[in-house]
Amino acid sequence: MRSMTGFGRATAAGDNFSITVELKTVNNRFLDVNLRLSSEVQSLETAIKRTIGNRLSRGRVDVNLQYERNNEVSYEINRPMITGYLAAMRSMKDEFDLAGEPDLNVIARLPNVVVPSKEEAGPEFFTAIETVLADALDDLEKCVRRRVRPSLTNLAQDSPVSNRACRPSRRSPPRSELSTTSGCSSE
Template identity: 55%
Template sequence: MKSMTGFGRGAVSEENFAVSVEIKTVNNRFLDLNLRLASDLQSLEGNLKRLIQTRLSRGRVDVFINSERMSDVVYELNRPLIAGYLSALKQLQEEFGLVGEPDLNVIARLPNSLQTKADDLSEDFADGIEEAVNLALDELEKMREGEGESLKNDLYHLLSEIETHLPRIEAESETVAEEYFQRLTKRIDNLLSKSDSQIEIDQARLAQEVAYLADKSDIAEEIT
């Protein structure tokens, strides 16, 4: 028995890179997998999702991956994005009569204006990320198993408590209908005694009410 809620962390550190992965899970009917990846790791998303799906089958799963590479990283320009930005600036100048030149620092800070080359992710680096994900999944599974064991023990304790009180519950359930009949009769008598009415109690109707309550309060199915 496993809990649906859990947390796991895995880390891998090598000479040229360091990776840390955190995975959080909560209950969900289906597998809802969300990976938080830096733009330079997007090419690994498919493989990482398949890896996680071999270990988890349901629940909302949030995966956070942080990485640092100590070796030189080769960047390339996102030319279409930068060209579109500069074209928009030029149109802005022409339409509103503005002056000024594009700021290189601003362009460099544009999201995805500089990207790592698609082939710049070394095999060792990709393997390190997968290893960190597996370590995080291992820790997650241990936590879920531990919480599941605690839940199981709590359930067994509650079942034991129910079994202890079951004979008393069964005994008292047999007198429910009679006790209700007595209370209902007494209440009607009290109401009639406070009025001058000579109305007589309809015993058939009273029996119907008692039978209805007896059916509603029947717990035979619940205690067997």
């Protein structure tokens, strides 16, 4: 398909997740795919670009792939980071003769101390992404066809061109008769 301006959207859901893909294309001479992916699907960037490249030959394509877990999210603690932080706090306390103990609330707010546990994506997940991407591309193609067909019909109806060579309906006036004033006022 020669991509043109259009929009496609599709959604799929599995047991523990839902995926939404939105595609927006605008005319461009070359194929330019821009992805906005959830961190869980970053590893699929190359495969997603390849799939789009197999279906579209040109255009700027903005892809927004949203992944949401439907099940309860479990968290992990970053033990090495906490151990290092506590050792630094104790060293600081002893070296500078400070009072107090490290606060759990302060530790929990440190970046990357408590993180969502990573779930291994199963084959159902990858199949769902392939399916929803294909469905979004199908929806995009339908949108482009709906936009192009009326334009082509109107062009054919409005066109004075017949099977013979296109000729001007009247001759241009001689150069001496052409107006030299511009459309802009000189005020």
